[in-house]
Amino acid sequence: GAGVSQTPSNKVTEKGKYVELRCDPISGHTALYWYRQSLGQGPEFLIYFQGTGAADDSGLPNDRFFAVRPEGSVSTLKIQRTERGDSAVYLCASSSGGIDNEQFFGPGTRLTVL
């Protein structure tokens, strides 16, 4: 079956611009996560959705970052006034919970801010 998909796979933007990153989770998965991964580091927690609501957004670095999941399926991570330090791979994962709470990750969006 289809896994988690993310679009675009690569995004190059200029400092100060606005970007949107999209995540399509596995159908039926109620939990959705966003992470940010820099080179040589593990995924850094940003936000977790349960259904349509953000259950925990404590990982968002500042108010330039915002994420939505209006219908409990697709999610969009929005970054305003991008900075060079925002450059990273943004990973999305979904989960149905289950006994192991396994997260299924997408391939990520590589964001480069020039």
Add this chain to the structure above:
Amino acid sequence: SQKIEQNSEALNIQEGKTATLTCNYTNYSPAYLQWYRQDPGRGPVFLLLIRENEKEKRKERLKVTFDTTLKQSLFHITASQPADSATYLCALDVGGPYNFNKFYFGSGTKLNVKP
């Protein structure tokens, strides 16, 4: 401060040997811990979960231990193969009793299995 530490140096081993990777943490009391595999340019893939009341868990050639006193998990791959070469990440549940779905990841250890 709170930390999750994995050996940042790559682990190089010969095919057929057992690889042992370490995940140490401080100032957390996770209810469970997960291990993931990540290949270059791909998202992590779940391997195993171990709970705080479990000392050891096995799945095929994989074995995970969890010592909540030492605050350490060990991840073993027996009879290693070149196809096992990847970065291995540990992830801790840090949400506490009211948020079961918040995970912090270690930085990962790169495993190279040589034929």
